[in-house]
Amino acid sequence: xxxxxxxxxxxxxxxxxxxxxxxxxxxxxxxxxxxxxxxxxxxxxxxxxxxxxxxxxxxxxxxxxxxxxxxxxxxxxxxxxxxxxxxxxxxxxxxxxxxxxxxxxxxxxxxxxxxxxxxxxxxxxxxxxxxxxxxxxxxxxxxxxxxxxxxxxxxxxxxxxxxxxxxxxxxxxxxxxxxxxxxxxxxxxxxxxxxxxxxxxxxxxxxxxxxxxxxxxxxxxxxxxxxxxxxxxxxxxxxxxxxxxxxxxxxxxxxxxxxxxxxxxxxxxxxxxxxxxxxxxxxxxxxxxxxxxxxxxxxxxxxxxx
Amino acid sequence: xxxxxxxxxxxxxxxxxxxxxxxxxxxxxxxxxxxxxxxxxxxxxxxxxxxxxxxxxxxxxxxxxxxxxxxxxxxxxxxxxxxxxxxxxxxxxxxxxxxxxxxxxxxxxxxxxxxxxxxxxxxxxxxxxxxxxxxxxxxxxxxxxxxxxxxxxxxxxxxxxxxxxxxxxxxxxxxxxxxxxxxxxxxxxxxxxxxxxxxxxxxxxxxxxxxxxxxxxxxxxxxxxxxxxxxxxxxxxxxxxxxxxxxxxxxxxxxxxxxxxxxxxxxxxxxxxxxxxxxxxxxxxxxxxxxxx
Numbered sequence: 001x002x003x004x005x006x007x008x009x010x011x012x013x014x015x016x017x018x019x020x021x022x023x024x025x026x027x028x029x030x031x032x033x034x035x036x037x038x039x040x041x042x043x044x045x046x047x048x049x050x051x052x053x054x055x056x057x058x059x060x061x062x063x064x065x066x067x068x069x070x071x072x073x074x075x076x077x078x079x080x081x082x083x084x085x086x087x088x089x090x091x092x093x094x095x096x097x098x099x100x101x102x103x104x105x106x107x108x109x110x111x112x113x114x115x116x117x118x119x120x121x122x123x124x125x126x127x128x129x130x131x132x133x134x135x136x137x138x139x140x141x142x143x144x145x146x147x148x149x150x151x152x153x154x155x156x157x158x159x160x161x162x163x164x165x166x167x168x169x170x171x172x173x174x175x176x177x178x179x180x181x182x183x184x185x186x187x188x189x190x191x192x193x194x195x196x197x198x199x200x201x202x203x204x205x206x207x208x209x210x211x212x213x214x215x216x217x218x219x220x221x222x223x224x225x226x227x228x229x230x231x232x233x234x235x236x237x238x239x240x241x242x243x244x245x246x247x248x249x250x251x252x253x254x255x256x257x258x259x260x261x262x263x264x265x266x267x268x269x270x271x272x273x274x275x276x277x278x279x280x281x282x283x284x285x286x287x288x289x290x291x292x293x294x295x296x297x298x299x300x301x302x303x304x305x306x
Numbered sequence: 307x308x309x310x311x312x313x314x315x316x317x318x319x320x321x322x323x324x325x326x327x328x329x330x331x332x333x334x335x336x337x338x339x340x341x342x343x344x345x346x347x348x349x350x351x352x353x354x355x356x357x358x359x360x361x362x363x364x365x366x367x368x369x370x371x372x373x374x375x376x377x378x379x380x381x382x383x384x385x386x387x388x389x390x391x392x393x394x395x396x397x398x399x400x401x402x403x404x405x406x407x408x409x410x411x412x413x414x415x416x417x418x419x420x421x422x423x424x425x426x427x428x429x430x431x432x433x434x435x436x437x438x439x440x441x442x443x444x445x446x447x448x449x450x451x452x453x454x455x456x457x458x459x460x461x462x463x464x465x466x467x468x469x470x471x472x473x474x475x476x477x478x479x480x481x482x483x484x485x486x487x488x489x490x491x492x493x494x495x496x497x498x499x500x501x502x503x504x505x506x507x508x509x510x511x512x513x514x515x516x517x518x519x520x521x522x523x524x525x526x527x528x529x530x531x532x533x534x535x536x537x538x539x540x541x542x543x544x545x546x547x548x549x550x551x552x553x554x555x556x557x558x559x560x561x562x563x564x565x566x567x568x569x570x571x572x573x574x575x576x577x578x579x580x581x582x583x584x585x586x587x588x589x590x591x592x593x594x595x596x597x598x599x
Contacts, residue, residue: 055407097583098583098586101586101587102586105586108342108403108407108537109541111342111403111407112534112537113582115534115537116538117579117583119530119576119579120579120580120583123572123573123576124576229530233411233415237412271419273418273419274416274419274423276415277412278412278416280412280415281390281412281413284405284408284412285390285393285409
């Protein structure tokens with residue numbers, strides 16, 4: 001990062017912090033909360049799916065585990081921060097159950113294993129907790145959006161910050177080396193299993209934290225909802241459309257996705273997923289580095305012409 | 307009590323034959339091309355709707371319209387292959403799995419939501435004049451339609467097996483499974499082999515879907531569950547064995563109905579997935595798979 005970058009990031013941060021003070025509209029704040037939730041969900045998916053190249057089709061399991069633990073402890077009277085931490089840790093525990101056996105094998109096993117895990121939880125939680133989970137009336141009376149916004153912002157910044165630190169660390173280089181060429185990395189003494197597991201643990205932890213933030217934010221939902229496959233698929237599409245394996249990509253993808261969804265919801269409610277599916281396929285086929293890659297190439301081409 | 311159990315298990319076997327059929331299609335495509343088409347369940351759904359609309363609009367008997375459903379899926383499979391999958395042929399195995407997984411996922415999202423938009427979320431099934439026909443044996447009921455479906459599934463799988471064993475093209479397909487580079491050097495046109503196995507896989511999904519729409523019911527969102535079941539069965543049968551995969555399907559059907567009987571109906575959908583994770587942990591080469599070198 002050079003000086004202009006730092007100034008830009010600090011300015012953006014100040015804007016994000018001042019946002020709830022300036023904007024009083026609840027609907028816009030709600031939208032901002034969703035953008036932040038998806039920024040951290042897509043970024044956390046990206047740590048494993050993008051940086052280490054292991055396609056995780058069950059991120060909803062980690063997100064859902066986070067909501068479950070955090071919501072339970074928080075409504076039982078715990079402070080929100082240890083509740084969040086518990087949510088993140090539960091997600092990590094789950095991740096290891098599938099991750100350790102699946103990473104010993106190559107190929108399809110991890111993708112199917114994570115998808116299977118999340119569907120098991122989706123169905124089981126739906127059967128076990130069939131009642132809606134609501135914030136009690138006395139808490140609802142003092143419910144405010146701004147603290148939710150700040151918590152989501154903090155989780156998003158933590159996820160992005162960790163991804164950034166990871167990419168610039170020796171550990172992160174190892175993770176990306178395993179993605180590029182597993183055998184070559186192994187031959188240079190980089191343990192593929194270890195690096196994949198580290199990426200998995202980080203990804204699951206921040207997925208769980210995001211779930212915790214959702215549990216703190218949402219007034220009333222069925223406990224099954226956050227385990228739904230759409231949470232996985234949406235965050236995966238965001239990461240790819242924005243630029244998978246980059247830090248900025250999932251952020252741009254999430255903003256783009258949520259805003260486009262709002263716009264499309266007004267016109268072609270049922271078809272917005274058809275639009276996203278098509279866009280996603282086009283990105284995978286023709287611009288595998290997403291918006292970020294297109295932007296980089298355009299910039300370089302312009303610079304060369306000058 | 308015992309009769310109820312027997313009845314449950316019979317239903318499980320009848321259902322399992324369709325799981326087997328769907329999984330054999332997926333497994334054939336994966337074995338030959340290393341394409342993991344996670345839109346397999348959506349292709350099955352389309353086969354079901356093809357059969358349903360032919361019956362509802364023109365009252366074509368679902369068993370008579372089976373060839374039409376097959377042709378529909380062959381054409382659709384060829385279009386999807388040419389449009390989306392053909393360009394993956396040159397990638398290495400890991401990239402192939404990864405990229406086709408993503409493409410298949412996008413495709414399933416599109417197909418599912420188009421089906422929701424145009425055919426609504428309603429659950430549909432075909433009711434013919436013989437739908438209620440049942441024959442009983444030792445107190446256990448065998449619904450005619452489901453038994454016929456099982457027989458058809460079996461015939462299709464045997465036909466595929468014979469095709470792979472006896473014909474030149476079938477041998478080319480098997481050679482590609484063994485070693486695609488050597489197969490290319492022997493003059494096998496890899497693009498044609500890939501296309502062929504992809505459309506055969508799609509057609510098998512189509513047959514399975516059409517049979518599901520007669521004996522059971524279909525809806526636009528059914529694809530995911532069928533894809534997962536096919537994947538589970540494919541791994542259960544140990545990738546690459548057709549007979550193993552078909553038997554794996556029947557085993558899944560049996561396990562599901564036993565779970566429904568002994569535990570609770572609500573966990574029927576989960577048991578296959580739990581089985582998959584257990585196999586992943588304890589016996590990764592699959593139940594019938596050969597040990598890897």
